[in-house]
Amino acid sequence: MTTTVPDPFAPARLGPVSLRNRVIKAATFEGATPDHVVSDRLIEFHRAVARGGVGMTTIAYCAVSPEGCGTPNEIILDEAAVPGLARLVEEMHGEGAAVSVQIGHAGAVAAATGHRGLSPSRIFSPLAMRFTRAVTPDDIRRITHDFADAARHVATAGADAVELHFGHGYLISEFFSPKLNKRTDEWGGSLENRSRFARQVASAVREAVGDRLAIIAKLNMADGVPGGLWLDESIEIARLLESDGSLDALELTAGSSLQNPMYLFRGEAPIHEMARVFPQPIRTGFKLFGSRFLPTYPYEEAYLLPYARQFRAALSMPLILLGGINRRDTIEHAMREGFDFVAMGRALLREPDLVNQLRDGTSDDGLCIHCNKCMPTIYRGTRCVLVPVPPRATT
Known part of the structure; x- marks a missing residue:
């Protein structure tokens, strides 16, 4: 029996949502x-990719509480954020694109923003040069409630989807990690225990929003550090999440903002560019020792595909392929391999209209060279450094 390969540029369903591609x-x-709420600059950022043809754009990263911020200038999803999000959603819908809002708690990564930083077990945060605090069962209940409340705010704003951040060394993925989770209670030890928090959050979010939103989870396949989460366990976590029925799709990722960011990004490590955004003496230290935190991994097209194939073979739920996707033939290949959607990041920073170009056949390949010099720009406005800054963006 032959299987019809979907056209990546034709309309598709994601849970209760219809996307144009x-x-x-x-x-x-x-x-x-x-100011932790939607700005005009944020709307313009997403308007560019919405006009450029994406089926759905993702607002990121939005903290479920002030203590969950991973950087000082993130949206905090409380009631004050709703009017701005609603305005953004209306603008993107006017451009024909759906809107997803990524929500999460940065856990130990939040220590870099002046918070104590929370983690499954007490660990030393190299980002803040101090120890984190191990979460209590009361913390887990409170943070689960924060996720549900944040999702309600997303739904109230009229967005189409919510993306639960279960990766990149943020709090939920720290619980998955045998390297970071040394607990001996119901939240640690066995794989079932280490996945309990994620499953509880996904269930609470589904209960909070029902079928008003598509619910996606961004799940680490591997942390990229010895002793961390790897495929054998992450596939089993994905099976548990699938069996619960709370999610409409998984987006497959890797790496850790806490321990190994370059495992996600691949390509050049922008050590000197990153050092320049830090004050002294951190700047000098980063120049000298930054290669330990930002090791270089060779870039190749669709570099997460070999790992993601293992998930496609093990699961029946919709999967979103991420990681170095720049070419039309890569997108078509992902569809042939059974992936339901693809996600593009850096390629769209370089060319916000790349999807329209690929659809129309005016280009088969994006211009992104994966220099990763966009990484340090997150502190002043994320952009591709090869794209000239409009005069109004400098004020």
């Missing part, structure tokens, strides 16, 4: 919300 703008923190 199967290309999603991946969550790339925009650095455009210094």
